[in-house]
Amino acid sequence: MNDDTLRLLPFFSMRQAVLTACMLSAGSLWAADTVLTLKQQAGAFFDKHCLECHDAETKKGGLDLELVDYGMAGRAQTDLWTSIHDRMAKGEMPPAKQVQPAKAELEQVLGVIKPALITADRAGREVVQRRLNRIEYQNTINDLLAVDLDLKDLLPEDQQAGGFDNNGEALAVSTEQMQGYLAAARRAIDAAIVTGDRPKTETFKVDSTREVKPYFADGTYSLVDGRVVIFTSSDNSSYSKVSTRDHRIPVRGRYRFRFQAAAHDAADRLWFTVSGSSFAGLEATHKNLGYYEVSAEPKMFEIEALLEAKSAIQFFALGLPGYLKKKPGVVYPGVGFGEVEITGPLIEQWPPESHTRLLGTTDLKTGTLADAERILSGFVPRAFRRVAEDGEVARFVSLTKSLLESGRSFEESLRAGLIAVLCSPNFIYLREASQPDTTRIAAAELAVRLSYFLCSAPPDDELLALAAKKQLSTPAVLRAQAERLLSSPKSETFVKNFTGQWLHLRQLNDTTPDEKLYKKFDELLQVSMLWESEGYFREMLKADLPIEDLLDARWAMLNQRLAEHYGVADVTGLDLRKVALPADSVRGGVLTQAAVLKVTANGTTTSPVLRGVWVLENILGQPTPPPPPNTAGIEPDIRGAETVREQLAKHRNVESCNVCHRQIDPPGFALESFDPIGDYRENYLRWNVTNVEHNWGSVVKGALVDSSGQTASGEAFADIRAFKKLLLARRADFARCLTEKLLSYALGREMGFSDRAAIDKIVEQTQTQGNGLRTLIHAIVQSETFATR
Structure with a gap:
């Protein structure tokens, strides 16, 4: 602690002084005379115009200006000072009924507060290494292992900060979280590695007549032209009597379902939905397979879906009465479903890509420690989204070796090493190391940031190759890659995740x-x-x-x-x-x-x-x-x-x-x-x-x-x-708001007072280029803020 810090101690509590000392040691805190100037000028302004309503006794609006910290140390103080600055700048403080300060007086005090607040906000910002949220973790596993698994429900619900669940401040790791990661990693490795013979692809047919027949008498179902007709919409969309439960699929895999459907006695087209249902113990899971429309003319439908073993598909009519007691002579509309032809599992190659990508041609029954070392040496860099550092692979090889030496099989020992990689902080957390002597993130981290922003998934080979060649940070290359990702099917995750949280x-x-x-x-x-x-x-x-x-x-x-x-x-x-x-x-x-x-x-x-x-x-x-x-x-x-x-x-x-x-x-x-x-x-x-x-x-x-x-x-x-129309007159405010939301989502942190200049620059640049939404995304990706810790 230097002399400047000691001089500041009378202005702060002990905790504030320690925080200030830390910021001073990083070379980022303003000098003591700046604090003194702020105290003198802002303090005098508060005495003259504000303390009558905002002192310790009155505290209107819950604000006691006698407790403000002129060193602005800590997040609470920067937030408080930001609120004070904004209300003064908008003319909300002092209130209109009070004597107003001269314009020059107001501008002078704001001119002192603003630069101090920018410095304090930047200096006090804690760089949080954020972990993958549930959706990012699931997408990363699926990309890495070439599997298609729904893993997010194995993990605790992610919390939000600043409106988004990819904000590092909200993504703590608890014991429950680690247990979830372990369960998800085990399931992923189990799905990626196959043992035994190739499953036989079969075609069979099943209908709902047996299950539905007892209900023909009460009129809620009937059999017309060989199709089971539903006349009601189910209140419980998790269970339907019209299903393929009489012949569940035998093994996990992708299956093709073909069936005929038609609207009966309907003046217009009708709609229905199909779900896949599986059971693990006493717990059922349901997967929506789509929504469809049907007319009086029978139509053949074909659906492909990846389902768990023992799954069945169920049919639900939509837009019909929830309860129906038929009256004689009255015609009631309904949706009819024919028998279902099921073909599967549909297998493109055997062993599947997930197996060969992970193990190559290694035989799990005869594998050696050398094979495990080779497999882990290829797996760790892909899992960590960067070149492996000295000793990183060795730690996982050592784990595998110790299990082999204890008498475990090669397969069991290797699985343990692979699962450990997927539970490592280097996999779970997004590393954003800055380059030497700068706050700009390294090339590999820029690839990671871009991909998780626009796809909620790890960078692909093309992005990583450009990063390795130090070409990604070139504006033209970065723009081309952002455009490629925005045009890819993976960008659908961005649409769903961003709108899902921004629009609630x-x-x-x-x-x-x-x-x-x-x-x-x-x-x-x-x-x-x-x-x-x-x-x-x-x-x-x-x-x-x-x-x-x-x-x-x-x-x-x-x-x-x-x-x-x-x-x-x-x-x-x-x-x-x-x-x-x-x-x-x-x-x-x-x-x-x-x-x-x-x-x-x-x-x-x-x-x-x-x-x-x-x-x-x-x-x-x-x-x-x-x-x-x-x-x-x-x-x-x-x-x-x-x-x-x-x-x-x-x-x-x-x-x-x-x-x-x-x-x-x-x-x-x-x-x-x-x-x-x-x-x-x-x-x-x-x-x-x-x-x-x-x-x-x-x-x-x-x-x-x-x-x-x-x-x-x-x-x-x-x-x-x-x-x-009034909102359109405030389009500039909306542009700043949307830009701030997108930047927060892109960076995994809330925007602070020190980010305002960057936001304004992005807004201005977007405006000059047509003000399009895609243009705004490109301006964010090209900004200095996007490439900085």
Whole structure:
């Protein structure tokens, strides 16, 4: 600790002084006179304009400026100073009703805070080596071993930080996590290495008649033209009586299923879904194999799927009544399924690629330690995504050797060594070593970062070869590789993972809409919602459409089910396609997509607060603080006597609430015209109970929906159409928000105050090149931030 640090001790607590000393030793902390200048100028400004409301006694908004650390040591302090800076820069502090500082005075103090905050944020940023999350781990195993396994469910759920589950700060490793890695590694090696003879490929047929026949009498099923017809949609999508359970597949592998299906007595086409179900002990697992449409004309369907041993496929009709008691003389629509022809396992080569890639021609019965050393010497660099360092391979060879010497077989000993590699920190963690005398990451690490950003998977041979030749960091080469990955099927993982977290699509199944109020909701609508939001982002990425189309556009990605939900005519079929919207449509952009509207509701009611917070945080990049302690929440009045808007008006009369709610409520009000399943409404709906004992009743219209409002800056809007125009006027704020989200996802860390200049540079560069989404991705990959620790 040098003299400068000792001089600073009076300003900090002991913990802060230690942190400051650490940052000084790294040569990254500003000098003592900078701290003194900040204390003098910012402190004087606070004394004059802020402490009347934000001292230890008053602490309005929970802020006590007497406790701020002018050394800005630690994440909590940089976050606090960032909030102070932003509120001052936006003119929110001091409040409008207070005496305002002169413009020059404000600019002077901000000019002192900003550079100090940049330095403190950069110096205090902890470089976290992040581990692979569940999806990345699964993809990495599958790529490495040439297998196709669902391993993520063997691992604990990943936590999020900054909105993403690939953030290093959230990816701790627990005992439970390591047990999961061990189980996943064992299963992966078991699947990759084959023993015994090649399984025999067979073709056999099976139908559901025996299982379904007892139910013909009650009319829920029938047999028509040799097809078993279903007249109801199952409430439990995990079990269907129409299945191939009478002849389960014998071994794990890829199988082809061929069957005929047709719609019966239906005025229009109908839909169905197929799932593969397997059982491990008492636990069943289900794998959706797709959604299909069918008409009165019988059609032959063919599905290929990789399934576990003893699996069966099941058929579910969609869009039919959940319960049916047939009446004489009434015609009921249904979906009929013929017998299923099953062929498999389908084997392209034997031994499979997974086996030969791992073992070559080594015989597991006669293998030697020399064979194990050769296998591990090739496996370790591929698993670690880099050249093996001195002694790394030897450690795993030593483990294998010790087991051999204890009397274990060659196969058992080798498996242990391979499993140990897959549980090593060098495999589980993404190494991002910087080059000597710089914060730029090395070439191999750049390849890893690019591949996990755009594919959630390890770099392929082409990327690694360019990194080894020191060519990847060349702008033209880096752009070409980013373009290649964006055009590859693996980029679908990027679409699903990013939209799933940015738009909260992963929460789509978390709520079940009230079936009494929202009878239009069904499984096909829900899955169509997901397809729309993912498809919209995918289309924008593919065509490099301007990012403001995420705010509003005159097109949408629809199929028939979703178009009917939105009231858009002339869209038929199950497949998603780009559709031009009517000029007066309320749709267009992500805000009015049914998936987003559903995840921002609770299934029964909507809350302007929840939706408003969502818009602020995910569209405008304005994080909202939690409500003050002991603040009562807003609950809908089920009697309909008082609207949520009226309750929030009372809420905003509380001064401590008003500062946030004047930001939160307007976007929430604009979205009130959409119910919990994303349907457009003019009135709230209520369940009018006529028999309390049985909860019998009917749906009645409640109060009129008012979707008008006024933003915090005073701009009025009449409805969601007008509000989206106001959002378009703030497209620069949205561009910064989206760029920050994408950078956080790409780097596995939250963006700090010191990243703002880089974000602004990326936004400006993208804007000058057409402002397309694909262009934005390229600008991020080409940025200095992307290549820096």
